[in-house]
Amino acid sequence: ANADYPAHWWQEVDRQTAPGWEVLPQDAKEGEVILSKRNELGILSNFAATDFVYKGTLYKSVEGFWQSLKYPESQDDMRATFEGIEWPYSRAEVELMTGFLAKKAGGYANANMREMGIDWVTFQGKKIKFWTVSKGVHYRLIKDALRTKAIQNPKVMEILLSTGDLKLLPDHIMGDAPPAWFYNKIWMELRKEFREQAQ
Ligand SMILES: Nc1c(N[C@@H]2O[C@H](COP(=O)(O)O)[C@@H](O)[C@H]2O)[nH]c(=O)[nH]c1=O
Numbered sequence: 053a054n055a056d057y058p059a060h061w062w063q064e065v066d067r068q069t070a071p072g073w074e075v076l077p078q079d080a081k082e083g084e085v086i087l088s089k090r091n092e093l094g095i096l097s098n099f100a101a102t103d104f105v106y107k108g109t110l111y112k113s114v115e116g117f118w119q120s121l122k123y124p125e126s127q128d129d130m131r132a133t134f135e136g137i138e139w140p141y142s143r144a145e146v147e148l149m150t151g152f153l154a155k156k157a158g159g160y161a162n163a164n165m166r167e168m169g170i171d172w173v174t175f176q177g178k179k180i181k182f183w184t185v186s187k188g189v190h191y192r193l194i195k196d197a198l199r200t201k202a203i204q205n206p207k208v209m210e211i212l213l214s215t216g217d218l219k220l221l222p223d224h225i226m227g228d229a230p231p232a233w234f235y236n237k238i239w240m241e242l243r244k245e246f247r248e249q250a251q
Contacts, residue, residue, distance in 0.1 A: 054082060057218065061085050061093060073224045084219040087236055095211055097223070098235055099151040104204045105199055107176065113150035114235075117197050119148040119158030121173035121180070122165060129174075137164050184230055191232040198238050202246065212243050 061083070062126035064078045077088045087093045094100060098114040112116040122130035131137065131175060139160070146157045159211075165171070165182075172179045173190070180189045202208045220236040231237070 053086075054218075055142055057085070057214075057216065060091055061088075065090065066091050075221065075223050075225060080221060082223070083217075084221055085215060086221050086223050087239075089225045090223075092211055094223070095208055096207075096220070096235070099155070100208075101150040102201050102205045102208055104197070104201045106195065106200050110130060111197075113154060114194070114197050114201055116147050116149040117157070118194065119149070119154050119161060121157060121175055122161035122182075124243065125177060130166065131164070131170070134168050137168060138242070149221035159249055186237045188217070191230070193230040195234075195238050195242070198235065199242055199245075202242060212239060213246065215243065233251075 059186050060077075062077050062080060065076045067076060070076060075088075077086050077090065080086050085093065087096045089097055089099065095102060098118060099196060101113055104111055106117065111120070120143050123139060123141070123146055125143060126132065132139070141157050141160075146154065149157055171182055173182045176195060178189075180193065182190055184190060202212055222234070222236050222241050226233065
């Protein structure tokens, strides 16, 4: 029951003053919890500042990692040389971003990708299909980043495991998105994985 967990995870927030995209802590049903950026569960958000090193590169957040994949990897990357396309940041800059700034960098990149007509991102020189319903390369890469974030940040691991058997829900309206977007579901899978390893 929810009584086994900190009561403030369901703390009522005034909806009048909350942004339109937000799902509030009190919106969870029995057995559920919102991964709200208003309390410590927000560390599980992709936006959170949780440094991790993945395959030799430092990222300041999963969002920085996620959005950096959309940026040119080098000067001769077709995304860098494409006529009329400009990039407000370098990929290295995006890697070090967190939160809404990283999301904004991703927003510019989305517009560029639409303009160029490309539906892929890259990691270490390899093209990866983006926005796909299959739990393919992109999904596995994001899941691996979340796993790495937990392993390298003891606080993340502690908070994830402290959610016990609660169903984790995003704190923003998601609509229809591919599996890689559902960080709450990925966390539930990783929670199980980490618990099994601890036995
Ligand atoms: N809008 C939002 C989040 N959206 C995040 O944006 C990323 C996907 O961006 P895109 O590639 O442009 O679809 C992904 O990391 C997803 O979790 N996250 C949050 O914590 N809070 C929010 O309010």
